[in-house]
Amino acid sequence: MQDNNLDLPFWEGFSIWNFDRRSDGIWISLVPTVGSIARCSNCARACSQIHGRYWRTVREMTMVGEPVWLQVHLRRVRCPDCGTCAEHIDWLERHARVTRRLAQFVGLWCEKLPVAHVCEMTGLHWETVRRIERAKLATQLAALPIAEPVRLVMDEFALFKGHRYATVVLDADTRQVLWVGEGRSREAVRPFFEWLGVERCRQIEAVAMDMNSAFDLEVQQHCPRARVVYDLFHVIAKYGREVIDRVRVDEANQLKHDKPARQKVKRGRWLLLRNPENVPEDQQPKLEELLAANQALMTTYVMKASLKELWQPRTAWQWRRSWKSWLRMAAQGTLEPLQRFARRLHPYWRGILARLRWPMHTGQLEGINNRIKVMKRMAYGYRDSEFFFLKIKAAFPGNP
Ligand SMILES: [Zn+2]
Numbered sequence: 001m002q003d004n005n006l007d008l009p010f011w012e013g014f015s016i017w018n019f020d021r022r023s024d025g026i027w028i029s030l031v032p033t034v035g036s037i038a039r040c041s042n043c044a045r046a047c048s049q050i051h052g053r054y055w056r057t058v059r060e061m062t063m064v065g066e067p068v069w070l071q072v073h074l075r076r077v078r079c080p081d082c083g084t085c086a087e088h089i090d091w092l093e094r095h096a097r098v099t100r101r102l103a104q105f106v107g108l109w110c111e112k113l114p115v116a117h118v119c120e121m122t123g124l125h126w127e128t129v130r131r132i133e134r135a136k137l138a139t140q141l142a143a144l145p146i147a148e149p150v151r152l153v154m155d156e157f158a159l160f161k162g163h164r165y166a167t168v169v170l171d172a173d174t175r176q177v178l179w180v181g182e183g184r185s186r187e188a189v190r191p192f193f194e195w196l197g198v199e200r201c202r203q204i205e206a207v208a209m210d211m212n213s214a215f216d217l218e219v220q221q222h223c224p225r226a227r228v229v230y231d232l233f234h235v236i237a238k239y240g241r242e243v244i245d246r247v248r249v250d251e252a253n254q255l256k257h258d259k260p261a262r263q264k265v266k267r268g269r270w271l272l273l274r275n276p277e278n279v280p281e282d283q284q285p286k287l288e289e290l291l292a293a294n295q296a297l298m299t300t301y302v303m304k305a306s307l308k309e310l311w312q313p314r315t316a317w318q319w320r321r322s323w324k325s326w327l328r329m330a331a332q333g334t335l336e337p338l339q340r341f342a343r344r345l346h347p348y349w350r351g352i353l354a355r356l357r358w359p360m361h362t363g364q365l366e367g368i369n370n371r372i373k374v375m376k377r378m379a380y381g382y383r384d385s386e387f388f389f390l391k392i393k394a395a396f397p398g399n400p
Helices: 100-110 115-122 126-142 186-203 215-222 232-254 259-267 269-273 281-293 295-309 316-332 336-356 363-378 385-395
Strands: 014-022 025-032 050-063 066-079 083-086 151-159 164-171 177-182 206-209 227-230
Touching (some): 100 115, 115 126, 151 363, 164 363, 164 385, 186 215, 206 215, 259 269
Parallel strands (some): 025 066
Antiparallel strands (some): 050 066
């Protein structure tokens, strides 16, 4: 066993001293190959003076299905430039508890599999896998160029079980996730602007967000040049909940005497909330029948279509005309939910018109939110959200 000059293709600079099979796995002792020169871990300089030696136990990749433990005999060198330092080893990071090869393996599989599977594959403890992944993510993020955002998209997403929320800030131009933080209040997003700093905040020209979020005031406070742009996606979702759903329920209630008609209205939800271009051809007659038989639903439907058009203004003048006419139509009708919605929408007109100059695409966020959902499932058990946020940031490094 003790052939100190056996040159292995791995554990470079070291030779096997002892090999032992125990109940908890395979134990391999490694000592520096005779004649190998120790190098300073700080400056990589070859050092002839050895200050001392010590043993360190680290994990290696599983062999023939068994965990492998390496006991490595390491040298401490006396570097003329750096003083007393640990020796440099190609295959083992300083302070790491696993070899670089195993860390790379774990890092690679953590991108594709849930953590529990990676633990099973490697026999590593949950905490160890997480530590490895965290180090990898931190290295990836540190290598990114400094972001210089001009347009931002801010949105919230539900965190674990939907009781808590988190906010994500995206660079609209590079699609880089710049920041993720817990909460959705003004105070919760303040650390983002503090992180961005006064200079970069001054560069921000537009910020797209949900009309109902608390972000607009915070944006105005930190970014003096920024225009707030309200998101069509959120407004339409709100319209669906507060107008279409409401009117549909009211209408169904009025049709108590007419069971078939009532059923049609009740079941029409899906048809009504869909974009007309997404309603399959065979369902089209159903939708038309539903609308024709019901004046109130027809109105909410037409009003939804023209509300959407307000997000595609051609000129400010044309927008103003459509906006006024939309508000007038909503106010003059007899539908209470529609009137209420219009009253609430009114004060937000600047952020709707802002789209004329800042045509921000909300689709960007939908895609990212979907991927966050998948990551949430994969990261099942990541109890600390800070780690989850690190994962999100690393998954969206942007394309500068
Ligand atoms: Zn040195």
